[in-house]
Amino acid sequence: MEDVYILAIESSCDETSVSIVKNGKEEINTVILSQIDIHKKFGGVVPEIASRSHVENITIVIEECLNGSNMKIEDMSAIAVTYGPGLAGALLIGVEAAKTLAFIYNKPLIAVHHIAGHIYANNLNYKLKFPLISLVISGGHTELIYMKKDYSFEKIGGTLDDSVGEAYDKVARVIDVPYPGGPVIDKYSKKGKNVYKLPLPMDDGSYNFSFSGIKSAVINLVHNEKQRGNEINKYDLACSFQSIVIDILTKKTMKAVKEYKVKQLLLAGGVSASIGIREKFAELCEKENIELLVPELIYCTDNAAMIAAAAYYMYKDKKFADFDLKIKPTDDLK
Amino acid sequence: MICLFIDTSSKDLIVYLTKDNNVLFEKNISSINDHSSYLVPTIKEAFDSSKIDIKNLDKIIVSIGPGSFTGTRVGITVAKILAFALKIDVIPISSLEQYIYSLDGYDYYVPIIEDKNDKIYYSIYDKDKKLIVNDTYSTKNNLYDVLEKYVGNIVIISDSPYYTYETCKKKIDILNLLSHVQNRKGVSPHSLKPNYIKKIEVESKL
Numbered sequence: 338m339e340d341v342y343i344l345a346i347e348s349s350c351d352e353t354s355v356s357i358v359k360n361g362k363e364e365i366n367t368v369i370l371s372q373i374d375i376h377k378k379f380g381g382v383v384p385e386i387a388s389r390s391h392v393e394n395i396t397i398v399i400e401e402c403l404n405g406s407n408m409k410i411e412d413m414s415a416i417a418v419t420y421g422p423g424l425a426g427a428l429l430i431g432v433e434a435a436k437t438l439a440f441i442y443n444k445p446l447i448a449v450h451h452i453a454g455h456i457y458a459n460n461l462n463y464k465l466k467f468p469l470i471s472l473v474i475s476g477g478h479t480e481l482i483y484m485k486k487d488y489s490f491e492k493i494g495g496t497l498d499d500s501v502g503e504a505y506d507k508v509a510r511v512i513d514v515p516y517p518g519g520p521v522i523d524k525y526s527k528k529g530k531n532v533y534k535l536p537l538p539m540d541d542g543s544y545n546f547s548f549s550g551i552k553s554a555v556i557n558l559v560h561n562e563k564q565r566g567n568e569i570n571k572y573d574l575a576c577s578f579q580s581i582v583i584d585i586l587t588k589k590t591m592k593a594v595k596e597y598k599v600k601q602l603l604l605a606g607g608v609s610a611s612i613g614i615r616e617k618f619a620e621l622c623e624k625e626n627i628e629l630l631v632p633e634l635i636y637c638t639d640n641a642a643m644i645a646a647a648a649y650y651m652y653k654d655k656k657f658a659d660f661d662l663k664i665k666p667t668d669d670l671k
Numbered sequence: 672m673i674c675l676f677i678d679t680s681s682k683d684l685i686v687y688l689t690k691d692n693n694v695l696f697e698k699n700i701s702s703i704n705d706h707s708s709y710l711v712p713t714i715k716e717a718f719d720s721s722k723i724d725i726k727n728l729d730k731i732i733v734s735i736g737p738g739s740f741t742g743t744r745v746g747i748t749v750a751k752i753l754a755f756a757l758k759i760d761v762i763p764i765s766s767l768e769q770y771i772y773s774l775d776g777y778d779y780y781v782p783i784i785e786d787k788n789d790k791i792y793y794s795i796y797d798k799d800k801k802l803i804v805n806d807t808y809s810t811k812n813n814l815y816d817v818l819e820k821y822v823g824n825i826v827i828i829s830d831s832p833y834y835t836y837e838t839c840k841k842k843i844d845i846l847n848l849l850s851h852v853q854n855r856k857g858v859s860p861h862s863l864k865p866n867y868i869k870k871i872e873v874e875s876k877l
Contacts (some may be wrong), residue, residue: 437752
């Protein structure tokens with residue numbers, strides 16, 4: 338097969354990103370425009386502002402990606418885009434841009450599921466070996482996905498309420514850490530001790546998660562300590578919270594890894610950038626003799642390179658979308 | 672000269688393709704909240720049915736609102752990509768102004784778009800179709816106060832009645848519209864963006 342170059346667009350949340358990837362593995366160029374500074378002052382992502390920012394930047398990011406790649410859209414084999422899940426108004430910008438490019442240049446259009454993208458971020462650094470389990474943890478998702486072969490997904494569990502990333506952001510707010518709180522809690526956690534007692538959420542033997550309870554538990558704990566006149570130690574609280582999160586994530590994931598007899602465990606999504614989470618999984622996987630893959634930090638958070646990587650496998654199967662493609666703000670990976 | 676007109680700022684999706692003084696294609700779809708499913712297919716249909724290669728397009732005229740935020744962004748995104756990829760001019764037009772070219776013979780033209788809770792977007796043009804009151808977000812009563820200052824034949828362009836004022840339904844006369852706007856200076860696709868006018872809640876709280 339001749340080389341396949343895919344230009345992908347990702348705009349599902351607060352990053353406008355365009356990337357060109359060769360054969361699903363080799364990144365030619367990626368541009369990521371993060372809106373984090375805009376949303377910071379609101380303490381979280383404001384959907385309407387995210388959409389406004391995407392529409393203002395979309396052609397700039399495409400141009401920058403092309404300029405840095407020395408390629409033209411004519412050279413592409415296909416145009417790929419995230420169609421969901423994500424924020425509706427944000428997804429729309431990427432989808433309209435991709436459809437228009439595919440139409441002008443008469444290229445196939447490939448609609449990629451955002452979670453598939455996160456999993457395939459690993460494909461940019463490593464060779465995937467099947468069967469595998471992927472734990473996708475980010476601001477919007479907490480899912481355990483089983484893959485028998487390339488581009489076959491079976492969701493074996495997921496969060497029933499908040500995502501891990503949301504829990505991090507909410508706990509960060511309780512201890513006055515600016516948005517986005519995840520990376521700071523991870524850092525604080527290193528300096529603290531696990532002294533605050535928090536309940537292990539949804540410790541029920543299933544592969545599902547629940548993180549709304551732990552958020553309330555943290556709020557109550559802070560409240561009670563204050564009433565007793567005790568100062569909260571931010572480092573200790575961050576450490577106690579992250580320990581609980583790591584406990585439940587590793588417990589369920591390692592159970593799945595054993596039950597499904599997989600060759601690899603893949604971490605994916607923004608929260609997999611957490612050093613604490615990476616270290617614990619590394620330790621457990623070594624014990625169980627399971628290969629652990631963790632994407633490069635730049636590919637953990639939302640980016641279009643992972644969308645182009647996933648799109649390659651759809652391209653090979655000729656799974657193309659029509660121009661009436663609809664966004665799907667909530668859609669399970671199948 | 673081949674021109675493409677796109678308006679997705681309201682519940683109707685409007686696409687025209689023209690060549691010199693001829694309308695090659697026109698479509699008005701009531702695709703409420705789903706412009707995204709129809710816009711690119713409709714544009715493709717416009718070029719296919721007219722047997723024109725998209726690469727021969729000379730100019731894009733796109734409605735930039737006011738109106739539905741999400742809807743407007745659909746049309747603007749497509750227009751931006753077309754202008755960027757084909758390296759052609761894109762000319763923004765107000766979703767209010769686009770309706771004044773179907774009428775003649777009045778002293779004042781007042782196109783209106785209804786929003787929620789009795790609020791409206793309006794602007795005012797004089798007899799030569801020169802803009803005298805910019806696109807504005809206000810209440811109906813506020814508009815009535817403003818209109819008292821104008822003496823002469825006033826026409827309100829809206830599908831709803833307005834007090835005792837003469838009203839005409841919204842219609843686009845694409846050839847007349849183009850004769851007025853197609854020679855305007857285009858904007859860079861990078862800087863093209865919707866004209867929202869209305870602030871969103873979180874912004875007004877800052």
